[in-house]
Amino acid sequence: MNFLTWGTDPYGQELLIRISWDLLYLASVSGILFVIGHAVWLSFLAPSVSAAEVDDAQLANVPEKVARHSLASRAFHWIMAVAMLVLLFTGFLPAIGVQFAWVTMHWIAGVVLTLSIIYHIIHASFWLDLWSMWIGPQDVTDAVRRFKRSLGQDAPAPRKHAKYPLENRLYHHAIVVTGGLVTITGLLMMYRIETPLWTRDPYILADQTWGMVYVVHGLSAVSLVTLVIAHIYFGLRPEKRWITWSMIRGWIDRRHYVEHHDPEQWAARSEGDSGQR
Amino acid sequence: MAVIRDMMTTFELFQPANVEDAAALLREHEGRAWVLAGGLDSFDWFKDRIKRPAVVVDLGGIESLKGIESTADGLEIGAMTPLTDVVRHPDIAENYGLLAEAAELVASPQIRNQGTLGGNVSQDTRCWYYRDGWICYRAGGNICYADTPTSMNREHAIFGADRCVAVNPSDTAPALIALDAKMVVQTTGGERVVDAEDYFIGPSTDIMRMTILRPGDLLTSIRIPSTWAGARFYFEKVRDRQVWDFPLVNVASAIRVSGGTIEDARVAVNGVAPYPMRLTAVEDALRGATQDEATAERVGELAIRGARPLRQNAYKIPLMRNLVKRSVRVAEA
Numbered sequence: 001m002n003f004l005t006w007g008t009d010p011y012g013q014e015l016l017i018r019i020s021w022d023l024l025y026l027a028s029v030s031g032i033l034f035v036i037g038h039a040v041w042l043s044f045l046a047p048s049v050s051a052a053e054v055d056d057a058q059l060a061n062v063p064e065k066v067a068r069h070s071l072a073s074r075a076f077h078w079i080m081a082v083a084m085l086v087l088l089f090t091g092f093l094p095a096i097g098v099q100f101a102w103v104t105m106h107w108i109a110g111v112v113l114t115l116s117i118i119y120h121i122i123h124a125s126f127w128l129d130l131w132s133m134w135i136g137p138q139d140v141t142d143a144v145r146r147f148k149r150s151l152g153q154d155a156p157a158p159r160k161h162a163k164y165p166l167e168n169r170l171y172h173h174a175i176v177v178t179g180g181l182v183t184i185t186g187l188l189m190m191y192r193i194e195t196p197l198w199t200r201d202p203y204i205l206a207d208q209t210w211g212m213v214y215v216v217h218g219l220s221a222v223s224l225v226t227l228v229i230a231h232i233y234f235g236l237r238p239e240k241r242w243i244t245w246s247m248i249r250g251w252i253d254r255r256h257y258v259e260h261h262d263p264e265q266w267a268a269r270s271e272g273d274s275g276q277r
Numbered sequence: 278m279a280v281i282r283d284m285m286t287t288f289e290l291f292q293p294a295n296v297e298d299a300a301a302l303l304r305e306h307e308g309r310a311w312v313l314a315g316g317l318d319s320f321d322w323f324k325d326r327i328k329r330p331a332v333v334v335d336l337g338g339i340e341s342l343k344g345i346e347s348t349a350d351g352l353e354i355g356a357m358t359p360l361t362d363v364v365r366h367p368d369i370a371e372n373y374g375l376l377a378e379a380a381e382l383v384a385s386p387q388i389r390n391q392g393t394l395g396g397n398v399s400q401d402t403r404c405w406y407y408r409d410g411w412i413c414y415r416a417g418g419n420i421c422y423a424d425t426p427t428s429m430n431r432e433h434a435i436f437g438a439d440r441c442v443a444v445n446p447s448d449t450a451p452a453l454i455a456l457d458a459k460m461v462v463q464t465t466g467g468e469r470v471v472d473a474e475d476y477f478i479g480p481s482t483d484i485m486r487m488t489i490l491r492p493g494d495l496l497t498s499i500r501i502p503s504t505w506a507g508a509r510f511y512f513e514k515v516r517d518r519q520v521w522d523f524p525l526v527n528v529a530s531a532i533r534v535s536g537g538t539i540e541d542a543r544v545a546v547n548g549v550a551p552y553p554m555r556l557t558a559v560e561d562a563l564r565g566a567t568q569d570e571a572t573a574e575r576v577g578e579l580a581i582r583g584a585r586p587l588r589q590n591a592y593k594i595p596l597m598r599n600l601v602k603r604s605v606r607v608a609e610a
Contacts, residue, residue, distance in 0.1 A: 007412030010422070017418055094483070097491070101481040103439055192419075193440060202420060214419055 001026070004215060009207055016211030019218030021095050027222035031229030038233070047152040054258045062258060063270035065251040068163070073128070076120045077247055083113035084179075088228065091221055107195055110186045117183060132163045132266070133173070139166050162265035168243075174227055182220035185213045285323040292335045296342065296497060299334055300463055303493045306332040312495065313337070314357060314396035317388055322401075327410040342395075342497060345369065351503040353461075356395025356496045360449075361386070363394055373501055375510035375529055379452035382514045385521045395496045397449045398460075398476070399488050402551070403523050404433065404443035414441045414484045423587075430587040432525060435594060437550035439481040442587060448514055450477065450553040451529040451545035455510075459500040465493050470500070474545070477552035487551065505531040505543065511604040515596060524548040526596050530604035532563070539563045539572070544604060546580070549597055556580050559601060570606065577602035 002020035009015040069077070086109035090102040124130055142158035143166050149155050164172070192202045192210075205213065235244045246252045251271035261268075288311075293299040303310050311330035313319050314337075322328035336342055342357035345366050352368060363369060363380040370377045383389055383397060401408075402415070404423055412418035423430045424442045433442040450473070458473040476488055476496075490496060509532045516522035526548040533540040542563040547553040559576045566572040580601040584594045 005417070007416075007418050010411050015412060015418070017412070099478065099482050099489070101439075101479075103481050194438075203425070207420065210419060 015207055016215060018211070018214040019222065023218070023222045024092055024095060024225065027225040028229070031226040034226070034230055035233045046150060054255060058258045059254050062254040062263075062268045064254055065271035066254060066257040066268045067250060067271040068246040068252050069250050070127075071250065072123055074247055074250060076116055076123065080113060080116045080120070083109045083116060084224065084228065087113060087182075088221070088225060092225070103193060107186075107190055107193065110183070110190070111197070113179075114183050114187060117179065129163070133169050135166065135169055135173075139169075142166070159265070160262035161260055162262060165260075171227070171231065175224075178220045178223045178227065181216055182224065185217035185220070188213050189217060283324050284326070285320075286326055286329045288323075288330050289332045290335060291332065292338045294338050294340075296339060296463060296495065299336060299339060299495060300465075300493070302332075302334050303495065304465060306334075307493050310334050310492070314399070315359070315392040317384075317392045318396065318400040321408070325408070325410070327408065336495075348500070351506065352501045354394055354499045354501065356498055357393045358395075360389040360392050360394060360397060363449075364389065372503075372506035373456055375455060375505075375512055375531060376449065376452045376501070378510070378512040379448045379514075379527070379529060382512070382527075383448045388521075394449060394499060398447050398453065398473075398499075399490060399496055400447060402443035402487060403446045404441075405429070407443060414480065415443060417485065426588065429589065431589040431592075432523075432548075433587055433590055434551055435549050435584040435586050435590060435597070436554060437479045437481075437552060438585070439479060439484070439551075441480040441484050441551060443480075443551055444548050445477060445487055445550070445552050446523040447547060447553065448524055448527055451527055451547045452512060453499060453501070454545035454553055454555050455529040455531045455543045456501050456505050457543060459502070460496060461498045461500060462490065463495040463497050464491070468497075473499075474553070474555045479551045505533075508533050511607055513600055513603060515600065526593055526600055528597075528600040528604045530601075532568070532605065534568050537567055537569075539566050539568050539605075542605075544576075544580075544601065546597055546600065549584075549593055556601065558582070559605075563605065568605065573602040573606040576605055 001022045003023060005017040005020050007015045007017045087106060090106040090109065094100070094102050138159070145155040145158040149158075188205070190197065191200065191204055194200050202210075234240050242252055242256045254268075257268055291302050293302055303312070309330060310332040311319065311328065311334070313333050313335045319328075319333075323330075336357055339357060342355045343359075344355050345358060345362065345368070346353045347368060352373065354363065360380045360383050364377050366377070380389070380394070380397075383392065404413075404415070406422035406428070407413050407415045410416070411422050413420060413422050421441050422428055423433050424438070430442060432444065434444050453473040456473075459470050460473055460476040462469045462471065462476075471489065478486060478489055488496075509530075511530045511532075512528070514524045514527040516524055524547060526546060528544070528546045530542065530544040532542040542560050544556045544559045544563070545553055546556065556576075556579075559580050562576050562579055563572065566575075577598040581594050581598045584597070586594060
């Protein structure tokens with residue numbers, strides 16, 4: 001298996017071209033194996049974990065529908081999701097032999113993704129609780145405890161989740177890194193094609209630098225293949241569907257809130273409350 | 278980079294006697310096999326050591342791929358039929374003179390004796406950066422050396438460029454498009470028949486190929502329907518050397534005229550885009566118009582709409598406009 005594709009430039013020097021498409025297959029297989037492994041482990045091997053007990057008194061203090069994602073947040077998520085899927089399909093289908101005119105679709109989806117990311121950065125910085133994505137030492141302690149208990153080992157009970165479980169935050173940060181790299185390199189690569197946005201100029205970087213841009217773009221993109229496979233899998237899992245529904249409806253029901261979330265870390269607000277964070 | 282000329286690297290040669298064996302060989306060696314027709318394009322690549330296939334499948338021994346047959350609806354020409362046979366065939370000369378004229382303008386008599394119709398439409402581009410072994414987009418790289426501020430791109434595209442600016446060099450391709458020909462392709466999934474214009478693909482679809490042929494596919498024959506038999510035809514090729522050269526621009530038209538009014542028309546050009554271009558806007562404008570100077574002038578201007586010249590090939594715009602004008606004005610039965 002090759003990791004990188006090299007060529008020879010007109011001066012006889014070795015030139016980095018891009019990643020090897022072998023990595024696409026590796027990323028796809030890794031994602032699928034993870035899904036299968038996780039599903040098998042959860043179905044047959046994982047010790048059963050009883051749901052946290054919820055009493056009526058706790059429920060009484062919580063709104064029936066707890067707001068989780070504002071309309072703006074949901075719009076961003078789904079626009080980004082569509083753009084990302086279009087980018088992955090238009091980017092990789094030609095590499096596996098499906099012929100179609102992909103370049104225009106690809107860069108337009110890339111522009112949509114970029115605009116949605118800019119929107120999200122502004123929205124998250126000024127209207128959302130930016131710190132809800134922060135991972136602190138206590139989160140790590142809780143994660144270790146949770147992991148030990150999932151293996152059937154003795155460990156103190158971890159705190160309930162804040163607004164976003166640790167795995168959500170880790171996934172978000174992985175997407176920030178890979179999505180950020182793929183977007184920045186993608187914008188640079190748009191200088192190599194004709195678009196109405198700016199004048200084509202493939203010479204803003206040297207050949208070797210372009211090679212590195214292509215490699216970073218490719219590595220980020222194949223990483224996203226694995227991440228997207230895992231994300232869709234978790235979004236469809238029965239025990240996670242209430243989270244997926246919250247990304248559609250914007251709210252979670254009070255029972256899931258009480259079961260899974262710590263009011264100290266995430267105060268419940270009623271759906272429709274304009275003060276939602 | 279081409280270092281040693283006229284010395285091919287070694288390869289395993291197969292000379293199947295029928296299409297089934299050829300297809301089986303291509304399947305067996307998929308991704309490593311090179312299909313050899315007349316060899317005019319192939320041996321350039323091999324001798325320059327730019328393409329170094331491990332396996333070559335020579336179609337020269339497959340008799341069923343050669344010859345021209347009359348069918349219930351026109352003609353069927355085997356992909357391995359030499360261009361000379363196409364030029365000399367009486368039915369083609371009488372009813373589909375457009376193809377005979379285009380084939381006769383391909384290269385030299387010796388090349389037409391050896392070169393095949395299938396090879397002519399399936400040949401690779403002549404972009405010298407690519408053919409000299411530079412690692413451009415078409416060769417699997419990520420740059421076009423022909424589209425830089427200092428590159429030599431006099432012969433390159435004014436339409437349809439998408440990162441790669443190479444053009445299709447076939448003379449017979451626009452004639453086949455104008456005649457509404459169908460290409461018969463043997464694929465791993467069976468026989469596939471496509472319109473001639475759909476046989477060619479641009480870099481936006483696949484930057485490393487000029488036709489729909491995938492590894493393992495074979496063009497077996499070309500069917501010419503009788504729809505345009507005996508129509509008014511025009512073919513003209515403009516090239517640097519009149520005796521033997523690839524086209525800078527060529528044009529092929531088939532027009533049906535009744536009482537001075539154009540009933541229907543098909544017009545195609547090549548040498549201006551990475552694929553032979555059928556000019557559907559021109560055809561639409563021609564239908565119902567009078568075959569006169571004003572119409573020719575109008576469709577000439579229409580033909581060049583959207584052209585984007587490179588640094589050294591703006592001359593192709595008036596050239597193409599004038600060829601299209603002439604193809605309408607001069608087309609005769």
